[in-house]
Amino acid sequence: MELATEKEPTGKVGKERDQVHVFAPATVANLVCGFDILGLALDEPGDEVIMKRSDEPGVRLLKITGDDGRLPLDPSKNTVSACVQMLLKHLNREEVGVEIELHKHMPIGSGLGSSAASTVAGLFAINQLLGQPLTKGDLLPFAMKGEELACGHGHADNVAPSLLGGITLIKSYDPLEVIPLPVPDSLYCSVVFPHVDVPTRAARQMIRAKIELKDAVVQWGNIAGLISGLFMGDYGLIGRSMEDVLIEPVRAILIPEFYEMRKTAMEVGALGFGISGSGPSVFAFSNNRQTAAHITEKIVQHLRSKEIDSNGYVSSINQHGPREL
Structure with a gap:
């Protein structure tokens, strides 16, 4: 999926990096009347991911803070690392090794898109680490897979605004079409x-x-x-x-x-x-x-x-x- 409004260059990969530190925002989904189709991104709270290159191929989740021990460190079961694995496989870059720290600054199960923010932070981080081979719109289906892993339903009303910012409308899921909505200045x-x-x-x-x-x-x-x-x-x-x-x-x-x-x-x-x-x-x-x-x-x-x-x-x-x- 790609948004017509995206300004990021496509088909041009930048310089790869050794480490990134990323923040991804919490979200408010539904906006009362728009069940599963409307959502917005907040300035705070949010989650942080620190991602570093490793000489050993594969994805390792080294540390999680702020979760009271509730989240799995198994890279195949945590939404952050699992989505990074999916993205590397999609790009045929499974030789890449990364180590991840997840720092949660919002409560789990709060209704503020906790899993979405973590997933988005991880996907944004790996994309930055690899020199931005994909646009934000390209990352969205992978983020939705993370939501499916987290809560059994791959909806986009949290991950879309967390990833794209602003207020978003999910016009359809099949095919996936996301429309950015205007934000009044004093809202x-x-x-x-x-x-x-x-x-x-x-x-x-x-x-x-x-x-x-x-x-x-x-x-x-x-x-x-x-x-x-x-x-x-x-x-x-x-x-x-x-x-x-x-x-x-x-x-x-x-x-x-x-x-x-x-x-x-x-x-x-x-x-x-x-x-x-x-x-x-x-x-x-x-x-x-x-x-x-x-x-x-x-x-x-x-x-x-x-x-x-x-x-x-x-x-x-x-x-x-x-x-x-």
Whole structure:
């Protein structure tokens, strides 16, 4: 897959390198009404990968930090190393040896695209190490394979924005077509991760297999309204379109204080509020950083009053995706 908007040169490989240090951003998927087709990249948090050349062929995952020992070091079972292996095989470069360190700076199972950020960091790193033989668009199918390994479903709503930056629309999966959407200048995200466990697989299994036509019509209208609002920079339309009648009512059951958090966010100026990915993280849009910071602070305070710990973030939309450190 290749994006028409990519500015990277194709067919031209640069100088190969011995070491790279890469950051890849967390993401907010679905954006309330766009289940599996919409997502955005955040400035923070994110994951880091340090990748070094090795004289011994093959991919080795030497170290993982920030995961509380939950992630496998087996290179065939960890999304970072497994995707690097796939990419090297695709390029007929299996003679290349690399050693990887993964440093996680976001919670696993947070609904912030934790596995996607790690996978994207690894793929971006190996591509940089090899002199950028592929574009970011070329890397996307490999990142989706990582999502399939991590959660059993190779969706792109996390990996696409993490890799490409900005806000992305997955127009179709077969064939894969990803469309970058405009980002209004003053659009900010408040993100809060409550320390409760909502496994991605369990959250997906709760979704209804069949929906009523009247609900589908409402959902289509909201998706169209949200995308129109982004193109026009119409913050009111963006906010009015952030309604989900299909997925949120089911998944909200798994998130303590969800409706109270939404009420708090809207009372202090949020444009709209919803679940980030499969949760338990929640997010709100606002049209300035000060309001976004206030929303995050108030939600964190509310959760603390209910004896629920949380992490809070305030971010503009990351329009670049992964970067070297």
